[in-house]
Amino acid sequence: MEEKLAVCLMSGGMDSTTLAYLARHQGYRIIGLHLNYGQRTENKELRCARRIADLVGAIEFIEISLDYLTRFGGSSLTDRSIAVEEYDPAREAMPNTYVPFRNANLLSIATSLAEARGASAIFIGAQAQDYSGYPDCRAAFIEAFQQVITLGTRDGSGIRLIAPFLDMKKADILRIGLTLGVPYQETWSCYKDSELACGRCGSCHFRTAAFAEVGIRDPIFYEGE
Amino acid sequence: MEEKLAVCLMSGGMDSTTLAYLARHQGYRIIGLHLNYGQRTENKELRCARRIADLVGAIEFIEISLDYLTRFGGSSLTDRSIAVEEYDPAREAMPNTYVPFRNANLLSIATSLAEARGASAIFIGAQAQDYSGYPDCRAAFIEAFQQVITLGTRDGSGIRLIAPFLDMKKADILRIGLTLGVPYQETWSCYKDSELACGRCGSCHFRTAAFAEVGIRDPIFYEGE
Numbered sequence: 001m002e003e004k005l006a007v008c009l010m011s012g013g014m015d016s017t018t019l020a021y022l023a024r025h026q027g028y029r030i031i032g033l034h035l036n037y038g039q040r041t042e043n044k045e046l047r048c049a050r051r052i053a054d055l056v057g058a059i060e061f062i063e064i065s066l067d068y069l070t071r072f073g074g075s076s077l078t079d080r081s082i083a084v085e086e087y088d089p090a091r092e093a094m095p096n097t098y099v100p101f102r103n104a105n106l107l108s109i110a111t112s113l114a115e116a117r118g119a120s121a122i123f124i125g126a127q128a129q130d131y132s133g134y135p136d137c138r139a140a141f142i143e144a145f146q147q148v149i150t151l152g153t154r155d156g157s158g159i160r161l162i163a164p165f166l167d168m169k170k171a172d173i174l175r176i177g178l179t180l181g182v183p184y185q186e187t188w189s190c191y192k193d194s195e196l197a198c199g200r201c202g203s204c205h206f207r208t209a210a211f212a213e214v215g216i217r218d219p220i221f222y223e224g225e
Numbered sequence: 226m227e228e229k230l231a232v233c234l235m236s237g238g239m240d241s242t243t244l245a246y247l248a249r250h251q252g253y254r255i256i257g258l259h260l261n262y263g264q265r266t267e268n269k270e271l272r273c274a275r276r277i278a279d280l281v282g283a284i285e286f287i288e289i290s291l292d293y294l295t296r297f298g299g300s301s302l303t304d305r306s307i308a309v310e311e312y313d314p315a316r317e318a319m320p321n322t323y324v325p326f327r328n329a330n331l332l333s334i335a336t337s338l339a340e341a342r343g344a345s346a347i348f349i350g351a352q353a354q355d356y357s358g359y360p361d362c363r364a365a366f367i368e369a370f371q372q373v374i375t376l377g378t379r380d381g382s383g384i385r386l387i388a389p390f391l392d393m394k395k396a397d398i399l400r401i402g403l404t405l406g407v408p409y410q411e412t413w414s415c416y417k418d419s420e421l422a423c424g425r426c427g428s429c430h431f432r433t434a435a436f437a438e439v440g441i442r443d444p445i446f447y448e449g450e
Contacts (some may be wrong), residue, residue, distance in 0.1 A: 019414070072341035101340055105334065151369050
């Protein structure tokens, strides 16, 4: 039987965790890749990603620090002098949590790793619906990056970028995860670095809305609960 | 008068140095960006790039270490257990100096920096002729990456990837540089980390051939001279 090998980008959040379980379900052996780009919640995210990699049976877990994205600045996720915005459905501008061109950096690293190890796929849990303001979460961006991978890796590498959640609602991702036994109690979504999730930032907003829509209790705890 | 700002990738080699001088000639203020990916000759390259940034009048010089490319391995440039191949015109396979998907990593970082600083251009001295085996030096790769930049940065960022040397011969790049006063004595091309350039690796081969074709003396010194 052919051994399929995949690099799974694992942030420690709901979407990438669900996707790692889906990759395993599809028969891939998993190399977990966690990128630290100086985001406020990195300690929590790393702990979660490492634990999830264990649980999903990753054959390798690699963490890489991209402190240069912090040095460039310009995002409330990496610059502590900018407050994280609360979710505002009326806002049309880009959220200040946007990290310039972040996903291209993540995908370039994932592709270098996939090519070096002979992996045939890269799984990324990018999802456009909740991140309509982030240009690097658009389906067109992901398609263009596939083209860059095809042209920029050695001929015949055949590396495929797999991003099945791009146009899905978070509630539907959650429904898939529940059928796969994803341990959501081990995931972290909040943009802030409090002990408990804040429940008010954009990321908490979409997470709690997804659990509410599916009609089950979120296994993590929120401030004020 | 409009202030034009550009990120210039500066390796310390001939092509990127010539291009930084061309960017200045075109009226750009320059942010120099030097990436260390664990290549054998990094100390020399960094010293050269820093000095050239000074000479060309860069308003900022940023050096970033990408040690993960070393960790992934697979290239003689970053893995000291693999010997650097000497130039062989009959070789058809990819040279073992290829670092998987390196240029996408460099361009992603350059784009994040350009977007964070509001620069309108990224200059990369990629050149396909001497690197026909490197997939990430092909014109089609650079064009695809421009598409990724357009789609993956905020709308209206207008960042242009400028790679005028893609289809030029190194001798022609040298001719341009000579008209711009490029200080080639400050550049480093050799893949090996000896005191003097080896004169035999692929990079030395193309450099010495370019100087020979133009008919001037290379101001750097080679082993055995």
